[in-house]
Amino acid sequence: MAKQPNPRPVPSAGKGHRHRQLDAIDHQIIRLLMRNGRMSNAALAAATATAESTSHARIQALVDSGVIRGFHAEVNAAAIGRPLLALISVRIHPGMREELEPQAQRLAKLPCVVHLFFTSGQADLVIWVAVPDSHALRDFVLTDLNAHKEIAGTETSVVLQHWRGEVDTVA
Template sequence: MPTAPRRPLAKDVRPVELDDLDARIVAILEREGRITNADLAAALDVAPSTAHARVRALVDRGVVAGFHASVDQARLGKGLQAMIGVTLRPGARHDSIVAFADEVRRLPQVLQLFFLGGTDDFLVHIAVEGASDVREFVVEHLSAQQSVATTRTSIIFEYHRNGIAAPFR
């Protein structure tokens, strides 16, 4: 499997049509990104060269945007995860949105940052050791920012992920 996918040069976000074989490859890679080319070819009942060429083409076309590891945060001492909805204050929205996103995405506790349309402006997914760390994160890194109007914290008990989406362009 390629380790450093090449991104398409154009910012073409039109849907890419997949034939049946490409769709099956995508489904397998979503479940098991580290599958060997030989195992992928066997699962598809195609030659290894065909599997390799098809995966390479999916990467080149931007359909497969990367290969990812799923990290057990609890094994790293970060057994508590939370989703924090953040609403920014009105006024100078563009600047505050950009500044907020730039600052928060760099924090080591942040696993994912979502910019939303709706009640919340952002959804911040964090992993920390315990409840006091969630409180500290919200108070020191979110509520302390002048652009933040409100936060809503939800503790994650359990989750299921069907796949990993590539960042929006």
């Protein structure tokens, strides 16, 4: 649930960075860091059978090229007083599409927003929130969403259980 002080869209592959060709060692480093972002450089080097300087240089190249976009702590929302997770689909009025990005930036700055996605399909945005209770969720939907004239409608789904998947690399 790491927050950036000035939220901005996360670039998709190929946008904003020139990606280099990845080899098997790069893919192995990515897989290892996705499982444990705090893995030491020495452990990464040992696991990939490379020198520590090579491992460090490869990680830096992956960061510089935008393949690795950051290192974050995965926080147990319940442990910080926000046990209720919800996904909220948001539709912007068709005549107010120019407000989509300003609304997304406004929403991304709110403390209960974990992630915000611009999506295709029925919803324009999907917001993942972590709140203390159902009252806070209701207040968020009524005050931060439905009270804004740009918002055409919302649909809220409470998260009953959450599993973290692993993106597998191609190599």
